[in-house]
Amino acid sequence: MRLPEAEIAAVVKQISGSDVKKCMKCGKCSATCPAYGEMRFHPHQFVTMVARGRVDELLKDETVARCLSCFACVERCPRGVEPANVVAAIRVIAEREQGGSNFVPDEVPGLIEADGEIPQQALVSAFRRYRK
């Protein structure tokens, strides 16, 4: 059973280590995000919504998997808010639910058959986004 929304928001703040209240809404994180056009919610929205305790919509959004974890937003945030860590916390909480994984092991043989050059690094990375 899922926790109440406010409690999940508290967990997000805790495991992301991000002080979302420090955000001054400059939007630099989203401006610099290379996955901006791929994600339904953008880095600055993750920060604001978590600050307001609104995490249910974020948890339902599958495009969270498009975040590249490139840390451009973390590097360029003038307030040290670390938006990518907030995105990661949301993604991890979604993945930890049964069936919440973005990656399924059964996909791997087909991927390798289609492209034998796929480096191990890509497969191992993808499995970091896998939970049973």
Add this chain to the structure above:
Amino acid sequence: MTYSYYPGCTLKTKAKDLDFYGRECARALGVELEEIEEWQCCGAVYPVVRDEIATKLSAVRALMAARDEGRELLTLCSACHHVLTRVNHDMLTDPDVRAKANNYLKPQVPYAGETKVVHYLQMLRDEVGFDVLAKAVKNPLKGRKIGAYYGCLLLRPSKVMAFDDPEDPRIIEDFIKALGATPVVYAMRNECCGGYVTLKSEEQSRENVQRIIKNARNHGAEELITACPLCMYNLRKFGDGGMRIEYITELLYEALGLGSVQEPGTGADAGTPADAVCGAGLKS
């Protein structure tokens, strides 16, 4: 100087060129790389969330192995370097992670982040010295216009990685200069190639790579170099073929006059699908 060396899973399989030429060049420059025993895959992605412990343990084991040898831990792969550096930072600064990792691993001597993690490029700059390297170059790469592709993992977050200026890095440009070639600075050299979403969202990676290559070409780059096997894969796969992409160690090997580097896909990196299935660190 002797370093403990952590190759990582991909350097044993798809990125053998990054590993092989790196070892050969280190030997030629008088640097010993001693591979640590029974290392395990670092996981390739640093677990950002604070309550992840198990996913950090293989990195802690590698860091401890170097500590026990009294050496610095050297890496070549950008992802391994990123994971090992950040986990080490956690062990040094986060009492919760440190306590839990030590409770689980029960090492004879508890680990608290003592190991210094060094990237191959930092070894070239700080131990060998780019001036000494320049003198060791037997085959200067004169006239070649080469762009450094840093990507994200070596540079960010700079507070922890402390690799170079995250927005205006110069270590790879200085490396290119030492080899006698002309470094080409372009705006997108530190933007992400699309990383591992390439498996699930190919178009996203393709768009990123094409923007990067176009930007490099517009600034005059005729070839690019990288230290990351995943960047290499994405750049080669989604590039237009007109831009040559090489590992930093291949360029170094050529400049040191140790031999010619084989064309992509015919050398040590030409694996079979079976290599990929064999997985992390198991196949050498």
